[in-house]
Amino acid sequence: EAGVTQFPSHSVIEKGQTVTLRCDPISGHDNLYWYRRVMGKEIKFLLHFVKESKQDESGMPNNRFLAERTGGTYSTLKVQPAELEDSGVYFCASSQEERGVPRVEKETQYFGPGTRLLVL
């Protein structure tokens, strides 16, 4: 079974440009999460989708960030316009959401390899 995949693996852009990150969750996982790790800090939650609906977007830094999950499959995270402080590693994770699955299983998240974003 394929794991969580992310594209691109690296992105270097200039301040003011737009970047779109993509995440493909594990097949059948309805929960999809975005996290970010900036240099020297811990991994921070950005938002959580259940299928195509945003369940929790409390971690989104500001309105320059837009996440979508049309059709409830893959997700994109767009940063427009990018700022220097947006540099970091963006991780995507997914987990199960089937009825009857214990809570701990729904909360068990599997992470993708991340996208390393550098804004110059």
Added chain:
Amino acid sequence: QKEVEQNSGPLSVPEGAIASLNCTYSDRGSQSFFWYRQYSGKSPELIMSIYSNGDKEDGRFTAQLNKASQYVSLLIRDSQPSDSATYLCAAAAGGTSYGKLTFGQGTILTVHP
């Protein structure tokens, strides 16, 4: 006070020894806790999950949870050089909603031959 706190280390142990990693959390509503291992430049890899007080063993790894003390630990027995990595403790959000993981800053473990 950070929501999830770990000793950043580095923690250095000899090969074959027991490595002990500790974590405290502040959200009493959190029910599930996770240990991830992260090699440099790689993604977090799930090692263990635990949600009941007490110990949970899986091979060389034992996770321990004490909800009264809001404390989670990970023991690695017979440590190997390949265990050298950053270990991340995470707590799932409490309450009726779930999903958000709060991470500690990670403990760097070095196992020397």
